[in-house]
Amino acid sequence: MIILYLGIITAVFIFEFYLKFINYRFIKTGSSKVQESFQGELSEEEVEKSRKYTSEKNGLDLFSEIVNFVFMIFLILIGFRVIEFISKGFSDNYILNGLLFFALYGLLSYLISLPFTLYSSFNIEERYGFNKKTPKLFLTDTAKSFILTILLGGLLLSGVLYLVYNVENWWIYFILGIVVLQFIIQIIYPKFIMPLFNKFSPIEDQELLDKIKILSEKSGYNVKKVFVMDASKRSKHSNAFITGLGKNKRIVLFDTLLEEMTSDEIVAVFAHEIGHFKKKHFLKNFFISLSFMVCFVLLMYYFIQSSFLYNTFDISEKYTVLVYSVILISSLFSFMNFLLSYLSRKFEFEADKYAVEVSDKRAFIDALKKLGKQNLSVLEPHDLYKKFYYSHPTISEREKEINNNDQIKK
Numbered sequence: 001m002i003i004l005y006l007g008i009i010t011a012v013f014i015f016e017f018y019l020k021f022i023n024y025r026f027i028k029t030g031s032s033k034v035q036e037s038f039q040g041e042l043s044e045e046e047v048e049k050s051r052k053y054t055s056e057k058n059g060l061d062l063f064s065e066i067v068n069f070v071f072m073i074f075l076i077l078i079g080f081r082v083i084e085f086i087s088k089g090f091s092d093n094y095i096l097n098g099l100l101f102f103a104l105y106g107l108l109s110y111l112i113s114l115p116f117t118l119y120s121s122f123n124i125e126e127r128y129g130f131n132k133k134t135p136k137l138f139l140t141d142t143a144k145s146f147i148l149t150i151l152l153g154g155l156l157l158s159g160v161l162y163l164v165y166n167v168e169n170w171w172i173y174f175i176l177g178i179v180v181l182q183f184i185i186q187i188i189y190p191k192f193i194m195p196l197f198n199k200f201s202p203i204e205d206q207e208l209l210d211k212i213k214i215l216s217e218k219s220g221y222n223v224k225k226v227f228v229m230d231a232s233k234r235s236k237h238s239n240a241f242i243t244g245l246g247k248n249k250r251i252v253l254f255d256t257l258l259e260e261m262t263s264d265e266i267v268a269v270f271a272h273e274i275g276h277f278k279k280k281h282f283l284k285n286f287f288i289s290l291s292f293m294v295c296f297v298l299l300m301y302y303f304i305q306s307s308f309l310y311n312t313f314d315i316s317e318k319y320t321v322l323v324y325s326v327i328l329i330s331s332l333f334s335f336m337n338f339l340l341s342y343l344s345r346k347f348e349f350e351a352d353k354y355a356v357e358v359s360d361k362r363a364f365i366d367a368l369k370k371l372g373k374q375n376l377s378v379l380e381p382h383d384l385y386k387k388f389y390y391s392h393p394t395i396s397e398r399e400k401e402i403n404n405n406d407q408i409k410k
């Protein structure tokens with residue numbers, strides 16, 4: 001049975017690694033071309049820089065995949081059993097023991113991934129001028145996340161452990177708990193957690209503010225809260241997003257975006273974000289993830305009830321089986337990425353369509369191109385890789401789709 005378990009995990013690893021590898025080779029060897037949208041707009045050096053940056057990032061990613069996989073196999077065969085042994089003898093209370101188990105596992109995983117995080121931020125991102133994080137900021141970020149993880153993670157895990165050990169049909173409460181939690185997170189995340197890491201200030205540019213107001217009225221979408229986030233203290237990559245629920249709903253624009261773009265372009269990006277709301281993408285995503293979660297939790301329930309994993313790996317605690325089952329089920333579910341990425345790209349097209357309906361089409365395309373250039377994502381990815389991993393269509397695909405929609409309208 002160990003063979004079956006390891007076989008599934010290894011097969012999924014090889015598949016994902018293969019996709020990443022062909023994309024890496026595709027870009028590194030120069031097989032991938034500059035996306036149509038950028039052709040004739042970039043110097044040879046700029047293209048070369050993009051190519052080097054992308055292949056260095058992908059190369060590091062490949063290396064970290066291998067290390068993580070070896071680490072995972074080690075945990076599955078030996079590590080988890082040792083951690084279970086240590087935690088079991090910790091106290092008479094299974095919740096405390098379980099928390100210790102997850103803390104040790106979490107700490108080990110963190111340490112394994114740390115060199116990659118550091119190398120990525122302070123070497124690759126640094127050399128290409130993206131990294132703005134100082135070591136001091138990195139340390140305070142880490143300390144804050146650490147405290148949050150211990151407080152919130154500890155609280156949640158205690159709840160999970162209590163349910164799994166004491167309640168017969170715990171899967172029902174588990175699912176209800178996750179649903180409720182999603183709402184709570186939407187409320188506390190923008191209000192209490194994000195401000196721990198970034199400063200949010202209202203937009204000062206009156207011209208931009210007026211344009212946003214006009215757009216809000218036109219779209220019938222009343223946004224009262226538009227904030228600028230000081231993202232530039234960590235990275236030069238730019239972005240915009242919507243977060244929160246109901247009255248707490250807010251649109252956040254990175255300050256990097258404001259620096260680089262004209263007010264019309266920002267308004268167009270803003271319109272894209274509103275498009276996600278108008279087309280009810282958040283609601284759709286909620287139901288999609290809910291249906292996945294129900295399957296996931298039911299499988300988890302099955303594994304914890306059945307003796308399969310206990311016997312196969314010679315373990316005795318429910319929390320250990322919980323981890324073994326999560327690893328297996330995540331592997332089985334990873335193929336769903338095709339579907340999820342596809343849906344996500346579809347939603348992006350829909351939001352784009354909305355954006356050009358209510359704002360300036362030229363400005364929107366220019367904004368997309370600026371984002372692409374600025375983030376050095378101007379090369380065509382490998383097709384299969386894109387299908388599996390890309391949550392956003394490429395800039396060229398987006399531009400083409402916008403123009404196609406235009407043609408249909410006329």
Ligand SMILES: [Zn+2]
Nearest residue numbers: 272276348351
């Ligand atoms: Zn979007």
